[in-house]
Amino acid sequence: MAPTAAAEQQQQLPQARKALGLAAHDASGHLTPIRITRRNTGDDDVSIKVLYCGICHSDLHTIKNEWRNSIYPVVAGHEIAGVVTEVGKNVARFKAGDNVGVGCMVNTCRSCESCEEGSENYCSRVVFTYNSVDRDGTVTYGGYSEMVVVSERFVVQFPDGLPLDRGAPLLCAGVTVYVPMKQHGLSEPGKHVGVIGLGGLGHVAVKFAKAFGMKVTVISTSPEKRHEAVERLGADAFVVSTNASDMKSVMGTMHGIINTACASTSMYSYFALLKPKGKMILVGLPEKPLQVPAFALVGGGKTLAGSCMGSISDTQEMMDFAAKHGVAADVELVRADEVNTALERLAKGDVRYRFVIDIGNTLKSD
Numbered sequence: 001m002a003p004t005a006a007a008e009q010q011q012q013l014p015q016a017r018k019a020l021g022l023a024a025h026d027a028s029g030h031l032t033p034i035r036i037t038r039r040n041t042g043d044d045d046v047s048i049k050v051l052y053c054g055i056c057h058s059d060l061h062t063i064k065n066e067w068r069n070s071i072y073p074v075v076a077g078h079e080i081a082g083v084v085t086e087v088g089k090n091v092a093r094f095k096a097g098d099n100v101g102v103g104c105m106v107n108t109c110r111s112c113e114s115c116e117e118g119s120e121n122y123c124s125r126v127v128f129t130y131n132s133v134d135r136d137g138t139v140t141y142g143g144y145s146e147m148v149v150v151s152e153r154f155v156v157q158f159p160d161g162l163p164l165d166r167g168a169p170l171l172c173a174g175v176t177v178y179v180p181m182k183q184h185g186l187s188e189p190g191k192h193v194g195v196i197g198l199g200g201l202g203h204v205a206v207k208f209a210k211a212f213g214m215k216v217t218v219i220s221t222s223p224e225k226r227h228e229a230v231e232r233l234g235a236d237a238f239v240v241s242t243n244a245s246d247m248k249s250v251m252g253t254m255h256g257i258i259n260t261a262c263a264s265t266s267m268y269s270y271f272a273l274l275k276p277k278g279k280m281i282l283v284g285l286p287e288k289p290l291q292v293p294a295f296a297l298v299g300g301g302k303t304l305a306g307s308c309m310g311s312i313s314d315t316q317e318m319m320d321f322a323a324k325h326g327v328a329a330d331v332e333l334v335r336a337d338e339v340n341t342a343l344e345r346l347a348k349g350d351v352r353y354r355f356v357i358d359i360g361n362t363l364k365s366d
């Protein structure tokens with residue numbers, strides 16, 4: 001079935017219920033309340049009352065159509081923490097009352113090589129939590145809404161001890177930085193990792209790196225973040241990317257860099273920070289292409305790699321690790337009616353370090 005318009009989609013779900021959400025209707029970046037339709041709880045489904053939802057920069061890219069793929073109305077949100085209200089008859093892992101999380105994806109083909117090997121985040125038919133066409137032809141709506149209905153296999157348990165508001169951002173930001181650090185040998189004690197961009201992803205990368213026992217240097221465009229990066233987040237060093245002497249002081253010292261920048265920059269000076277054979281892992285998804293001079297990469301035998309989200313088992317592993325090691329996001333909790341101000345502030349880089357919408361207490365119809 002082809003993607004359907006919102007009104008048509010609502011008529012096509014015979015077993016469905018209404019839920020309140022917050023939607024972008026165009027690229028202005030402004031959200032307004034919307035009534036959306038959620039399917040009834042299927043045999044393999046978990047219905048979840050959303051309590052908290054983080055605001056990822058990908059939400060903003062999509063709300064503003066910066067990736068040129070937005071399907072309006074967009075109900076964003078893929079850092080969803082909530083409580084189970086109902087489960088289908090085949091669901092074994094969850095029951096009503098469980099605290100659970102949903103991240104960036106809600107469906108896959110379940111049969112391709114990536115799905116078979118447990119890398120379903122790289123399924124070519126992955127269905128993202130919002131702004132995606134699901135296998136039944138409906139467009140997905142995310143966690144800026146009262147409730148979600150998700151197939152059991154895309155739901156993770158919220159471990160005891162991890163607060164739901166500060167844990168919600170881990171469901172995207174957390175797993176997105178945790179996985180490449182593990183995969184590329186950047187989780188070994190004593191190694192030196194750089195983190196470009198001290199935002200939602202970046203500040204969690206610093207926390208995971210410290211939990212792994214690594215040396216961490218933040219590479220930032222914002223000198224005013226220096227104090228808190230070192231004193232509160234535990235970074236070992238902080239350099240300003242536009243300050244030549246700062247950059248020179250850490251040149252050739254890093255085994256790897258996790259690049260979380262949400263906007264495009266010249267990569268030349270960043271590659272100089274890597275040791276020979278060092279790895280630059282891109283997770284940021286700027287609207288505009290990156291500039292990568294060949295000499296910056298080839299000379300030192302350096303690697304440029306990308307990484308996208310994480311699998312569901314990666315996500316559960318990361319949540320359990322976070323609970324065990326006391327890793328959680330630093331959040332600014334906002335009311336649903338403050339979401340537009342939060343989006344404006346995120347666009348300016350004015351957030352310490354993740355906005356989380358208090359959906360459970362504040363998303364109400366007038």
Ligand SMILES: NC(=O)C1=CN([C@@H]2O[C@H](COP(=O)(O)OP(=O)(O)OC[C@H]3O[C@@H](n4cnc5c(N)ncnc54)[C@H](OP(=O)(O)O)[C@@H]3O)[C@@H](O)[C@H]2O)C=CC1
Pocket residue numbers: 055056057058059061172173176196197198199200201202219220221222225260261262263264265282283284285286307308309346349353
């Ligand atoms: N690969 C994946 O699976 C995922 C990708 N993403 C993408 O990662 C990116 C970051 O997301 P998120 O952390 O939520 O965003 P934030 O806005 O919270 O943080 C991004 C940070 O990038 C830095 N930055 C901003 N502009 C520039 C610039 N011109 N040059 C260098 N650095 C810059 C800033 O840090 P500072 O002030 O320290 O310079 C800013 O805080 C987004 O593009 C998002 O879409 C997000 C989740 C998953």
Ligand SMILES: O=C/C=C/c1ccc(O)c(O)c1
Pocket residue numbers: 056058059104128172308309
């Ligand atoms: O915030 C997470 C977004 C991940 C993402 C990765 C790739 C892609 O094409 C997207 O639309 C989103």
Ligand SMILES: [Zn+2]
Pocket residue numbers: 056057058059078104172173
């Ligand atoms: Zn995200």
Ligand SMILES: [Zn+2]
Pocket residue numbers: 108109110111112113114115116120123124125
């Ligand atoms: Zn697949």
